[in-house]
Amino acid sequence: MRLWRKRQLMILTVCFLWLWSVALIYWYVVNREKDDIRDGVPLLLWWTNDVTWPYNELRRCGARTCHVTNNHKKLQEARGILFYGSNLKTFDYPLPRRRAHQWGLLHEESPRNVPFVPYTEFLQHFNYTSTFSRHSNLPLTTQYLPYASDLSSMDFFRSFEDKQVLQFNDQIGSVVFLQTDCNTMSGREDYVQELMQYIQVDSYGGCLHNRDLPAKLQNDYLNNLYSDELLRFLSPYKFMIAIENGVCEDYITEKYWRPLIAGIIPIYFGSPSIRDWEPHLNSAVYVADFANASALAAHLHFLDENATAYDTYRSHKLNRANPIANSMLLQHLLTRRYHTEPQKAELSLFHKFECLMCEYASFTPQSQSANEKHYSCPLPPAYAPLQQRKKPKYASDWRSMMNVGRCQAQLLDKFLRANRSFTSADFQKELKRMVQQELCD
Structure with a gap:
């Protein structure tokens, strides 16, 4: 009986030492891998x-x-x-x-x-x-576009006719502006202020504010730029101001992609190479194509009353067979890491x-x-x-x-x-x- 107890004790001792050795080796390997x-x-x-x-x-x-x-x-x-x-x-x-x-x-x-x-x-x-x-x-370059499929998604799409009805019923303008920063390198605030003289622009942000966001969007919309609530709120508008805070090649932010996702035509100024990245030809109204805000507003008024012309800017939504015709954009989205x-x-x-x-x-x-x-x-x-070739206030x-x-x-x-x-x-x-x-x- 004593011999059997000694053998049990020896077996337990050997097992304990073996487990201790395994634990020690594991600790050494893991910590060496992390810290050395x-x-x-x-x-x-x-x-x-x-x-x-x-x-x-x-x-x-x-x-x-x-x-x-x-x-x-x-x-x-x-x-x-x-x-x-x-x-x-x-x-x-x-x-x-x-x-x-x-x-x-x-x-x-x-x-x-x-x-x-x-x-x-x-x-x-x-x-x-x-x-x-x-x-x-x-x-x-496309960091602010979550998925290629967002461009063709119809989740927030509204037909031209629906936008017309909502515009009349809700007494909203055709153009929306949502920015808080009112001192930009691109002179965004100066340009929008001039545009407001020729077409109604509903401004919900801190810059040139003239309308209030719904209560549920007021607190944290800056940290939820693609939330369903915000995109659904914006979708009745036909146009959205999409002017970057600075002009650099390939610098394209949510200001361009967000209205495209929501089925709104961006009014864009920023990256000089923007046409290299648009889903289709004429995916946006480009500020640089017009001499001033007055000339741009005249074009917006035309599109505002012409469904066929308006929808030519929304091929990424309406051309279901080929929503993204830009092969470079598609390749970039498919291969980005x-x-x-x-x-x-x-x-x-x-x-x-x-x-x-x-x-x-x-x-x-x-x-x-x-x-x-x-x-x-x-x-x-x-x-x-x-x-009149004026310079922005902070130029x-x-x-x-x-x-x-x-x-x-x-x-x-x-x-x-x-x-x-x-x-x-x-x-x-x-x-x-x-x-x-x-x-x-």
Whole structure:
């Protein structure tokens, strides 16, 4: 009996030791995989402060894997340094830059908040980019169009006759404007104000406000730009103002796609290359085709009373056999690697940008530089045509801001080439001298 108990104890001891060894090995493998890049897993470092909490992820990108962190103490180990454009500073860069460091820039916005980005002097210091430009390494041109099928969906479609009835019964205009920002590089607010002299424009946002949104839409419509409630509310209108806040090649936001989804004709001004991306020829009324708001309003009045002419702009809804005739747009939508739905985190812009940099950091030496095609914005800033060739109210302010941006880009180029760390005080002192001596023109 004692011998049997000893054997039981021995078996239990062996089993315990075996389980402990397995647990120890598992813990070692998992933690080594997450926290140690000495096994050859490249390290990517987010330099800009995009999240306030410690970020430490193992990003799996097909056959490749990278360790992604925002711990600046890992700088010397990093292969890729990642920057988010909206959080760029004029003084915060990982210097001195090592030869192995590949810099990547993710920036989906116009230059209104970061005026030094469009200039080659600054862009050339990045090896790879993900911007709205088709020429970037991960183009975001259609980021504001969730699905190709949204263009042909009839969920919010109203016939011309229905719109006529609703327009009469609800006492609404034919044109809707929904914007809060009333100080834009494109002079949007100035143009709409002129248009209001010639046609009724119902303005529900904070800019040029003359009508109130329904109570359920007032609180948070800016964060629900494609909600069923909002699209259904907008759908009775025949036209919607779709003027971007800034003019850049391929910079196309929800202002263009949302009315198309809702079966409304956009009145568009923004990307000079917009016709490369429209679903069909004449998918929108383009502000640039008219000398001024008066001429555009005359065309809108014609379409407002002519069902056949109006519906020629809605082929993406009415041509069921071929809703998207633009092969380039269709190809882009079918092959893009990211998604805009927040619940699909693994397909988010940030995750796909990390995978882009993971691919290059794994195998590619520092061999290329971005240029102005990666972020192409006309300078000085372009704006919608006003009567008597007037300039928008804030045109001089925006032009001055972009001139300072040019100065900032030239100064950043100087500091980054020197490859020595510098402070905000260093930068501001030299920038002041350059501006005072007019060295940036």
